[in-house]
Structure formats: structure tokens, C-alpha cells
Amino acid sequence: MKKTIAMVTIFAIILSLAGCGRSSNKTPVIGISQYGEHASLDNCREGFIQGLKDSGLVENEDYVIDYQNAGFDDSIATQIAQNFSAKNVALMCGIATPAAIACFAAAEDKDIPVIFSAITDPVKAKLDKGNITGTSDKLPVDAQLELIRRLQPEAKTIGILYTTSEPNSVSSIAEYQEKAPQYGFTIEALGVTQQSEVTLAADSLIAKGVDCFSNLTDNNVVGVLSSVLEKTNEAGIPVYGSEVEQVKIGCVASAGIDYYELGRQTGIMAAKILKGEATAAEMPYETISDFNYYINSVAISEMGIKVPADIAEKAIESGNQ
Amino acid sequence: MLELKNIVKVYNPGTITEMCIFQGFNLTVADGDFLSIVGSNGSGKTSLLNIICGSIPVEGGEVLINGEDVTRIKEFKRYEKIGRVYQNPAMGSCPNLTLLENISLADNKGKKFGLKKGINKARKDYYQEQLSILGLGLEDKLEVKMGSLSGGQRQAAALIMATLTPIDFLILDEHTAALDPKTAETIMELTDKVIREKKLTAIMVTHNLRYAVEYGNRLIMMDKGHIVMEKTGAEKEATTVNDVLHIFNEISIECGN
């Protein structure tokens, strides 16, 4: 019995030290909850931090960052958000849908403002109303379709892999299917339920004879992109990425958003909230409208694709890994 | 009353290891009989018990209890009116439950296990009374976990548990074989006592020829699925261990041992 009491006491001391130590200073804390480690999400976070600086705020004077990573675990995301709430952070930043949802739930009690980033469909995630705002990485589908049409004038079908449980992916597929005919394409969309099924699904699309693949910002698919590229490269089918990191890995090109920019835009919005210029409730979420052309010259030439001059001019070479 | 009619039992039919142990076996056990079954390993003694209890199916023949054909009835259902004590004392009770909990379970045998209280406090006196028949002091150990009791104590408790509710017969499956000589002796005496007091019909399989001879009113010896010796009543009283041993050796020599 004594040992139990000792243990509980030590425990309580640790918790209190941990809890109190951080909030003894009055500088506003920004709690960043990132769902998991992922090139795009990391870029997003770094951009966010830069965005705060670009707004004229000074770290450790005007704000302090508390960054937590949930390791793709929903219940850990929950406890991270609770931690932020208990600490009375000035602002919670949720990067990726599950982290943002957890933050929004934990923020309800004290009405702490929440800002999110890298969420494709904030409406579906019910994060569009309330003391919450942020940026959406809605895919520039039109730009991507146009790019593919310009680079592959003869192509007819585009294959797309996606995870059926991802609302972001589901809405993107719907948009692709809506807009594809305008560019003379038909979409072959194949859904999987988990990451282990992705490469098999890729085989299936290749067998169907699609002219190219296009990626969404689907975590599962992007996670095994290298394996997918192995197969498509062998079959001579080009894959168009949804953002720069994928082009670096080996996709031929992308009309994609820059996650760093997305994050920076989010950081600027966050700064406004911190400065008191606006509340999260007042700010509607923003969708990044700018996109860039990213090209992987090596991959493109291997596919025998000729890049039209005007695109080549604007494109950012992203061939290195 | 138990009747086994034309029992056919084949192990692993249609394979290399196919073995027909019973080819039309017959046996009748009358109410009040205390039958001992001896025989070498592989003679079919255990198979016989398992067939009676329904643990293994038969390829032919019928098992009748009090005139009712139970051959197709599932094992667990047959145990409603059969009590069984196994060779391994651990099989007769739950080690992580107390003696009281085990006995309470046994007390409810054959009835619905519903949402009434698991332990009926009003019956506690009755359980103590039953346990005191054993004379082992178990009536004071009701709150002890079965796992802490010795093999002999567990076996004795298993005996009481098997006979607590009304049963048609008691099956004793080499139930003293795993006990040390002194404990085995105690358990065997207790077995006899319980059978007499409760007027039970019993079938006991044993390797111990002395027990087979000294206890009960019937004795059969089995060999390769057949009854090679049968003694009943006065004839059995007159039988000695040497008589049994003699026949035992005979069949063994025939086999070329």
C-alpha cells in the first residue's frame, strides 16, 4: 500500500511540474497539434511558424510554440488537445483533419480559438462554424486537368487511387469526375480501405490501360508512392502528383499547392487572431488559390513527354529527392 | 439402468491408423450396481466411459439410459444425470474460484444458470454437512481458492461435487491414479462411502486390481474391446487379486508380451 501511495505522489508531482512549469510565464502559447509526420504536413507547420514571423510577431516575446505530434493516433490527438485546453493556450492549431477535430472538441469548454490547416473539406468535417478558421488545401483540379491535357494531348483516361474513408479524397474524386469531361478525360477511380491495398489497386488500374495516374492528397496513397511509381514506371504510365514532395519522389509533374505557402497563409491568419485584429469566428476559412507547376525533368523525359514552352518557363524544377 | 447395445466404434476410419475397438459390444449396468472395469491400456476402458458420457460418437449401436436412447444426445446434455470424476484432480474444479463457488456451481447442475445469486447462503450449512462426510476438514475451507488445495483435497471435493445433485450414475475415470498411495486409499474409501450413503450406481475404471476386487459388486476385465472376464455378486466376493492377475497375464502372454 505504501508503495502505491509513493507512486501516486511522484506521479502527481511530475504532472504538476509538467503542467505548471509551462504556464508560469504570461506569453501566449500557440499549441500546434500535427496529426502525424508527413512531408506535406511538416512543410505546412514550418510555413505556419514562418507566417507568424512574417506578420511581425516575435517568438518568445509575442508567442511561444508548443508543438505536439499525434503519431497518426486519434486518441493521442484527443489528449494533446486536452493538454492545450488545460494550459489555456491562446490558440490551437490543428494540422490535418483528425488533429483539428480533436482540438475543436477540446476547445469547446473554454472557447479557445482554433485554426486548422491542410484540411480539404472543412465543411464536411464540420469545422466551418464556430470559433474556428483556417486554410483548406482544396486541390486545384482544373489546373491539374489542364496540365495533363497539355502534356499528354492524346490521353483519354486518368486513373486515381484513393482511400474510401477519407472525406477529403471522396470530395476530390467527385470534383474530378465533374470536371474531367470538360478536358476530354474519363476518370477511372479505384478506392481502397487501407494502405496495404494501394499497390494492388495500382496493378488493377494499370491493367485497365489508363493513360496516366493523378494523385490526391491521400495519406495512404502518398505513403506508398514509391512502390506505386515502381509499377507505373515499368508500365510506362506517367503519374501526376498533387504537390511538390510527390514530384520530388518521382512523379512527372504537378499543378499543385505549396504546403509551405498554405501553412504561411495560416500563420498570417493566426497572427491576426493573436493581435486581436479579428476573431476566428469572424474569419471564414481560406482556400489557397495559387498553384505552381512542378516538373521532374528526369521523370518526364523517361516518359517521353514534351513540355510546352510556356509551361516549362513557369515550372519549378523539382527533380531532386 | 444403462444399456450398451451392439456398440461399434472405429477410430480414424478410412486412414492408415484405422482401429476398430468395438465390434458389437454389449453391456448392461443395473441400478445399484457398482461396477469396476479393469484391463490393459488400449483395451477400450476409457473409450467405453467416453461413449457412455457422449464425449465421443459411435459408428453403430445404441446407448440407453433408463430405456431412453441417448446415443444422439450431446455430451453436455447427458451430464445432467451423470456425475464424473476424472483422473486429473485439476479437471474436477475451477482453480481460481473458491471451494464454496465451485460447490455452488455443482449444486445448480441440471438447472438454469440465470440471474439468481450464484452462491446461495442458505445452502452453506448443507455444503458443510456434505463436505464433512469426507472427514478431511474441507468444510472449514469454503473460502479457499481451489488451486491452493492439494490434489487429494481437490479430488475429494470433486467427488462431492459430482454427487451433490441427483444422478443416474457416477463415472469414476481412474480417479485415484494420480494420487499418492495414502491419499488414493482415502479417496477410494470415501468413494465407497459416498456411493453407499447416496445409493448410487457407479462405474469405475481402474488400474488398481485390489480396488477392483475389494469394492463394488461387479467386476469385468476388458481386452481389445471385449469382455474377457466377468464376476458378479457372490462370485465376485470370492474373487481374489491373484485370480484377476492370472487372467491378466494370460491375455498378455497371448499377445506375446
Next chain:
Amino acid sequence: MSNFLDLVVGTITQGLIYALLSYGVYITYRILDFPDLTVDGSFPLGAAVTAVLLTKGLNPYLTLPVAMAVGALAGLVTGLIHVKLKVRDLLASIITMTSLFSINLQIAGSNLAIERATDTIFTAAPTMALLGSMSLIYRKLVVSLILAVFFKLILDLYFNTQSGLLLRAVGDNTTLVTTLAKDKGSVKILGLVIANTLVALSGAVVCHEQRAFSSTMGTGQVVFGLATVIIGTTLFKNLNFVKGTTAVMIGSVLYKACIQVSISLGLPANLLKLVSSVLFLVILVLGNRRKSEVNTSA
């Protein structure tokens, strides 16, 4: 110091909500001695059903019994596959768990979120009438406490019934159950049904608390459950007055506390899971040491 208190309250709330899951794993793992992976599927099942019903405007309190009923079905399926189709316990549960992954998505469509405008068991009128004076964090604590204790008491009462005693027997000695003229298969199925009812309930409450169902929320829950059952039962091994259900409830709170400590200590984010495992190990070792102390002094 309100920070510390808020943290403690939030952590205990999580522990209590997940204690319902722990009760379920306690029944299958500890009592039935049946490794039941159905949990990874029945937990999100409860959440999926709840999310859909809340979106459709059902009274939030009613989502709980519905979730429990579906959880019971999941347990029944595993039980039937194991007993009637004679598939090994672990495999039978994996089959159900895998099927549920698809079924959960069919039920919810995709990952589903609940608006703040929709009432949950923590914000609906009856709760506000009783607990309206408390802040949301405390309301969550009280409601979770009521649920955790209520079901703990029901389980304790059940284990003292004839049916409960038989359940405890089947995990201890299946032969005895047969000798007692009971179908051990049916008893196991009953245990699986009860366990998964509680697990699905846990998922439903999490859905109320987080206002979301996600198809990945079940991953690793059986591991969590096993960890809490082991922590709880090891720590209280020699204190006979502490019932198994209580021990497991405390185990759940402790495990959540371990994670919260790791978060609070501000350690590198990637080490979160490693640190909580180490803390878990420390608790186990301390628990074992105390056990051997008791043994040597006895």
C-alpha cells in the same frame, strides 16, 4: 493551479470513458481467457452508429443503447464463428474485426463529424438541467464517471449471479462446465456478447466526446485494453477487496495518465509512444516487486 486540475480532470475523464472498453477486454481476456480482437472493430462500430444517429437527429441518450445492441451483435458473430464454425478464438475475432472495418464505413459513409450545434449526452437538456452549473470539462467528467461506475456495479452484480459464476468457470475450466451439463460454447458466446456490448458503448461515448467517427479510431484499442487490464490486475493483485472491475478502471485512468505525462513533459513528439510504454513498464515492475514482497513476508 487550475491548469493542473483541468489536466487531471480531462485525463480522468478519458480514463473513465475508456474504462468501459477495459471492462470488455477484462471479460474476454481475463475471465474467458479468449483473445478477442473484435474490440478493434466493435469500438468504432459504436462510434459509427452513434455518429450517424446523432446526425439524423436521434435523442443523444438513445444512441447509447443502440450502440450497445450493435456491439452485442458483433460479439455474437465472433462467438458463432468460433463455436459453430469451429474457427480458433483469435482468428474468429480477427475475421469479425476485419469485416467490421468495411461495415463501419458502410454505416457512416466515410469519416463523419458532428456539428457543435448538435447535442450530445454532455450538452443535451437533461444533462444541463442537472449539471448546467459546471463547465463542459466537469460535465464530461461527471457523466463519464456515472457511466463507468454504473456499468462497473452492474458487472459486479452480474458476476455474483449463477450465470456470472458460470462465465467465470468457463474461462477457468471448460471441462467442468461440460460436466455441469452446460454448453461451454453458449457460455463463451454470452461472454463475448457482453464484452463487446461494453466496448461499443465506449466507442459511442468517445464519439459524443470528440464529436467524430473516424475509421481508424479502433486501431490498437485491444492493445490499450490489454494494457489496462494487466496494469490494473497486477497493481491490485494482493488486495482482495479491490474487485477486478475497479482495478481495470483504475488501470485505464493510469494508462491515460502515462500518455498525458509524456505529452506534458514536452518530450520529442515521436517518443510519445515509447515513453508511455516505459512508464507502463515501470508501473508493472513496481507492482510485481510489491507482490514478491508480500509473498516473502507472508
